[in-house]
Amino acid sequence: MAKPKAIVVDVNDLGFLDNENDRTGSFVRPVDTANMLKDIYWIEFELSRMTMGWMSAAADWGLKGELVRMAYLHTEHMKHLRERINELPGAALSDRSWTPNEVSNVFASIVLAPAFLEFAATYRIFVNKLYDKYDRMVEKLDPILDAPTLDKWRAIEMDRTQLSTWLSNEIRFAYVDDSEGRARFETWCRFVKRMWDGLDGGDRLEGFAWPEMPAVTPAGPVPVVPAHDPNYPHVDLTKYKSAMFDPASPTYDSVKHMVFINASEMSASESLTYLYYGIQKMPMDFYHDIARHTWDEIRHSQMGVRRLKQMGYDTRDFSWHPSTALTPDNLERTFPEFYSSLTMVMEPCSFIKKRKSIEAFKQFGDYLSSLQSEYDIADERLHVNFGKKWGAKLFEQMNDFVTANSVAEKAKQLHLRKMGYTEEEINSVLGSFPEFCGFATLDLTYDRY
Structure with a gap:
């Protein structure tokens, strides 16, 4: 009896599907x-x-x-x-x-x-x-x-x-x-x-001619100086390193300052838009993650401003931190250093005061402000993971190869130097995350509403 002929099927032979000239x-x-x-x-x-x-x-x-x-x-x-x-x-x-x-x-x-x-x-x-x-x-x-x-x-x-x-x-x-x-x-x-x-x-099409661009001076995109809403007056940066440190803020000496910190996240979002537009040819998932991160910062600002207005404040009662724009002279450093500092210093350090704020707001019966901090932490856990994923790759894109761990250390050092600490003080706290965050961010008065 003749042996059955073996039939071999190459399931990967799908080249015919790619043939664009094979019309139907x-x-x-x-x-x-x-x-x-x-x-x-x-x-x-x-x-x-x-x-x-x-x-x-x-x-x-x-x-x-x-x-x-x-x-x-x-x-x-x-x-x-x-x-x-x-x-x-x-x-x-x-x-x-x-x-x-x-x-x-x-x-x-x-x-x-x-x-x-x-x-x-x-x-x-x-x-x-x-x-x-x-x-x-x-x-x-x-x-x-x-x-x-x-x-x-x-x-x-x-x-x-x-x-x-x-x-x-x-x-x-x-x-x-x-x-x-x-x-x-x-x-x-x-x-x-x-x-x-x-x-x-x-x-x-035959006869098509591309139009000549009108002779105009462009107003965008990513202007050297971001356009500024006068209803959000800027802090005097010659006096304070951040708007959150301005004692003239009506929420300065209370847990409600957490709500103002939320509201001020528009500056982080605006700086991220420069990152999104300015960095090219990264993996497409980078743009998806940055778009989500930027939108989250907008939501945090919106929820903060909404809550401040519910509490009876006007945005003009506060001073606001200006956004960081790109500058041609330090373009290669501005983007990766800003992003690494945001995701590996400011956001993880903020978890400490946000957790304390959640309980403090509940003690004062302010459940909406407490809930805002819960959502804020949920979002920023995601952002910290974005930083771990993309921080080192941003430096690689700038022809400066470093590891994710070295990016985190570099970001911490840069952040504290900008705040005016000495190298000795910086080295003494880098190994301890809670102590480092005490140096890097402002703590709040949790027992006053």
Whole structure:
């Protein structure tokens, strides 16, 4: 009896799926879906960078928070898209994938708006065009064959109204009583719409010409001096190293100073936006983590300001710490040193007083302030892990290879030097975390409300 012929199946032989020239009429193949999603993925990323970069150019405290929220939502969309892209045939997204030049070049131009209203209009034009692009893709997809893509789309579409209507009235009536400003605004919007046409395939059409950029002086992104809301007056840094040390604060000698410290986290968030926009070609998970971290700092500031106002205070009753912006002369050090100090010194040290504050607020019957500190600690445990994950890699990106442990030690030393301690004092406390935190941060008066 003849022996059955063995059948060998190579389950990894899927190259035929990647063949983009093997057409199926008007039907969308898996590789086609992957390519459409990748086009959208990079636009979502550049929109997140654009909104994060312009946060520091917005003067209004509320608008700063909205911009970070929007940037965070775009990164959440990216996660949905990446998950589906990596399930499909075609070139998957790697850790080192970066925005294609044809996309980054467009965004490098449109981000240079001459004023905040022009930026807001630019964002609205592009985000609405992006959702139109999503709609065109969805119309092509088979509701059964490509249901996993459509499931991702439904999660992304939930944010459509919020993102596409942002500042709609302000944009509609921009410069309504300023004819010169209105003319500049309309010229800029025509330029932006034409840039989208080129990005969305118009540059491949015969006769298409890229528009000439209007002659304007850009107001953003990441200005050298962050725009400042006058309702949050800055502390005099010639007298105090931080706003939390200013005894003129109405909460200074009480546990309620913890609420003010929460409220003041806008400065950390703003500095993180410079990090997000300025550091390029890190693994994409870095941008997802920084977007989450920045949004968390915004939430902490929002909950702190809300609670202060509930207590009857006005933001003008306090002095606020200014944000740290990038400077060309120390760019290579500013980013990694700031981030390492934030995640490996300030945030872990804050756990001590936040834990004490939780119990103190309960003793005074202030359960909302107590709850705020609980959520704050939950968030900042995450941030400390971000610091361990990315602190050393940031130094590597700056061609200064160090280990995670050495980053932590370096961050502690730098923080104490900036506070004016001697090397002898620094060396005496570095080995003891509680003692170090006593040097590094202000303790609170927990028995006074």
